Amino acid sequence: MDKIQTLILENGVVVFSKSTCCLCYAVIMLFQELGVQLVVHEVDHDPEGWEIENALVNQMGCNIPPVPAVFIGGNLVGSTNEVMSLHLRGALIPLIRPYQTLV
Numbered sequence: 080m081d082k083i084q085t086l087i088l089e090n091g092v093v094v095f096s097k098s099t100c101c102l103c104y105a106v107i108m109l110f111q112e113l114g115v116q117l118v119v120h121e122v123d124h125d126p127e128g129w130e131i132e133n134a135l136v137n138q139m140g141c142n143i144p145p146v147p148a149v150f151i152g153g154n155l156v157g158s159t160n161e162v163m164s165l166h167l168r169g170a171l172i173p174l175i176r177p178y179q180t181l182v
Contacts, residue, residue, distance in 0.1 A: 080134035082127065087150040091178035092117040095135060095148040098124065102159040103147040109166065114179045122146060151175060 087093050092110060096103035098121050110117050122128035135145035142158055149156040151174050156162060165171040 080127075080131060080138065083131060083134055083139065086118060086120055087153050090118040091152060092175060093150045094119050095131065095146050095150075096121050097146050100146055106147045106149060106159055106162050109162065110175070113172070113175060115175050116178055116180050151178070 083095075092115050094103065094107055094110070094117060096107065096119050107117070107119055120131075122131045125131060132145045135141040135148050136143055139148070139155055141148045141155065147158055147162075149158065149162050156165065156174070162171065165174065
């Protein structure tokens with residue numbers, strides 16, 4: 080889907096989210112606490128949200144449920160489990176360093 084491609088290519092860190100999802104909130108808060116400048120796209124506030132969710136699963140390889148879907152540097156990192164696992168292993172900071180505003 081063009082909307083997804085545009086967002087992930089024009090922004091360093093993109094989180095596809097739902098406003099009512101607590102796991103989405105946790106991932107977004109982690110990035111904010113790490114000083115990352117990110118774009119959060121709330122699919123439940125987008126008229127094309129259903130199509131975006133389908134594209135995230137069928138075209139981008141996201142898990143079900145498709146949110147949160149985290150992209151860093153144009154690449155799919157994954158969902159909450161993958162992001163938290165990277166962070167606990169110390170591998171998240173090197174990925175997000177170019178997008179941090181606070182160091």
